[in-house]
Amino acid sequence: xxxxxxxxxxxxxxxxxxSRDGQKEKFASSNSEILNIKEDSEVKRNEEIVERKVSxxxxxxxxxxxxxxxxxxxxxxxxxxxxxxxxxxxxxxLALVGDLFSGPGLTRSGVVAWTNIKRIEVxxxxxxxxxxxxxxxxxxxxxMFARGYFEHISPEGTSVSDVAExxxxxxxxxxxxxxxxxxxxxxxxxxxxxxxxxxxxxxxILASRYQDIGVAVREDFYNGKKxxxxxxxxxxxxxACPIPLMTLKNKVTTNKEELARLxxxxxxxxxxxDASGMLNPAExxxxxxxxxxxxxxxxxxxxxxxxxxxxxNNQVKTFNQCVKL
Numbered sequence: 001x002x003x004x005x006x007x008x009x010x011x012x013x014x015x016x017x018x019s020r021d022g023q024k025e026k027f028a029s030s031n032s033e034i035l036n037i038k039e040d041s042e043v044k045r046n047e048e049i050v051e052r053k054v055s056x057x058x059x060x061x062x063x064x065x066x067x068x069x070x071x072x073x074x075x076x077x078x079x080x081x082x083x084x085x086x087x088x089x090x091x092x093x094l095a096l097v098g099d100l101f102s103g104p105g106l107t108r109s110g111v112v113a114w115t116n117i118k119r120i121e122v123x124x125x126x127x128x129x130x131x132x133x134x135x136x137x138x139x140x141x142x143x144m145f146a147r148g149y150f151e152h153i154s155p156e157g158t159s160v161s162d163v164a165e166x167x168x169x170x171x172x173x174x175x176x177x178x179x180x181x182x183x184x185x186x187x188x189x190x191x192x193x194x195x196x197x198x199x200x201x202x203x204x205i206l207a208s209r210y211q212d213i214g215v216a217v218r219e220d221f222y223n224g225k226k227x228x229x230x231x232x233x234x235x236x237x238x239x240a241c242p243i244p245l246m247t248l249k250n251k252v253t254t255n256k257e258e259l260a261r262l263x264x265x266x267x268x269x270x271x272x273x274d275a276s277g278m279l280n281p282a283e284x285x286x287x288x289x290x291x292x293x294x295x296x297x298x299x300x301x302x303x304x305x306x307x308x309x310x311x312x313n314n315q316v317k318t319f320n321q322c323v324k325l
Contacts, residue, residue, distance in 0.1 A: 064273070064288060065295040067266065068302050070259060073309050075252075076316040078244060081323045085161045086177035086207075086234075087152040088200025093183030094227050103186025106217035106228050108134070110188030115205055115213060115232065118196060124208055130235065132169040133214025137231040139163050140178070141216040148223050150182050160233060172238040174323050177204045179232040182222065191217075191230045210234040241322035244315035248308055255305040262298040266291060 116126035140160060144150055153159050160178040164171040179201045185191040195201035204210075214233040222229065269291045276284050 064270075065292045067263075067295050068299045070263065070302060072252075072256070072302075072306055073313070075249065075309065076313040076320075078316055079320045079323065081174060081238065083161070083173060084175040085159065086175065086204060087160065088179065088198065088204060090150050090152065090180040090182070091194060091198055091201060092150055093181070093185075093194065094222065094225065096183065103190075105219055106185060106188055106191060106230055108215045108217055111192060111215045111217060111230055111232065112213055114188050114192040115215075118192060118205055122206060124206060127210060127213035127234070130171070130212035130214050132164075132167075132171040133212055133233045133235055134216065135167065135169050135214070136160060136163045136171065137214045137216035137233045139167070140233070141218055141229055141231045144180075145218060145220050145222060145229065150180065150222070150229075152178055152180065164233070164235070171235060173235045174238055174241065175209055175234075175236050177207065177210065177232075177234040179204050179230075179234075181230045182227055185228050185230070191228075195232075204232070204234055207234065209236060211236045211240060238323075241319050242315065244312055244319055248312040248315070252305055252308050252312070255301055255308070259298060259301060259305070262294055262301070266294050266298065269294070 112127070112129050119126055140163060143154060143158075147155070149155060161173075161176055164173060164176055179195055181191050181194060181201075183191075183194070185194065192205070195205060212235045214235075216231045217229065219226070219228045221227070269287055273284060273287045273291065276287065
């Protein structure tokens with residue numbers, strides 16, 4: 001039996017600066033300066049394009065250039081991350097053996113290695129050993145030995161996901177899984193083979209959705225009987241999914257404000273042109289030229305803004321697909 005637990009979590013975007021590492025602040029400051037320089041350069045380039053187009057002879061100063069439709073696409077929504085926890089029924093083989101099997105026993109590195117061997121055999125990427133998940137597995141194993149239970153949920157209702165989220169080494173995940181084994185396994189290969197013979201545990205070991213692994217093993221007395229226990233914790237971190245850049249969304253907001261300002265200016269100039277008519281040809285030409293200059297600027301900014309929205313929406317699509325593991 002495999003237990004799926006869905007949890008909803010909302011998250012916010014925030015800048016993180018490690019006060020213990022001044023280099024991160026310098027790097028962030030340097031990046032900010034580079035972005036500002038790039039933005040200033042882009043603005044200047046756009047203004048030069050506008051002025052060049054206005055000056056081109058193809059523009060008839062006696063007629064008004066049309067303003068492009070200002071309807072912009074909407075932003076795509078970032079979905080909530082539904083955290084998944086996969087925990088097949090614990091593999092308890094202690095009753096099948098009298099004493100511990102002979103052999104070297106269990107090691108963390110060996111269990112990780114044999115797990116990855118099984119994945120590579122079916123064409124999957126090996127898992128990366130993760131220090132935080134090792135700690136999660138260690139705490140889970142020590143608690144079960146100390147209190148004499150062998151379940152995915154402790155007597156108080158604590159699960160692998162609770163340990164992963166609430167410890168000082170918190171592992172923010174999209175999906176997390178746990179395999180448990182208790183018995184007289186002679187070595188690392190034997191315990192992994194025992195898991196592979198169990199459909200639910202095999203599915204965890206061979207799941208392509210996982211990226212990381214943590215393992216804990218121990219030989220000790222369990223309810224008065226010498227036993228070997230192994231805990232595997234699998235996971236994929238939230239940061240494996242690239243978060244859409246809020247700077248793009250903020251840029252669109254700024255551009256929309258500028259487009260509104262340009263539309264207001266254009267409306268006023270158009271009213272002046274309509275009022276002047278042919279009474280003052282020189283003034284009419286000047287107003288028409290200014291109108292056309294602003295229209296080109298408006299249309300150019302509209303195109304840039306639409307492209308920015310498209311880029312942001314593509315990032316949202318990639319993120320949403322990623323978190324649906």
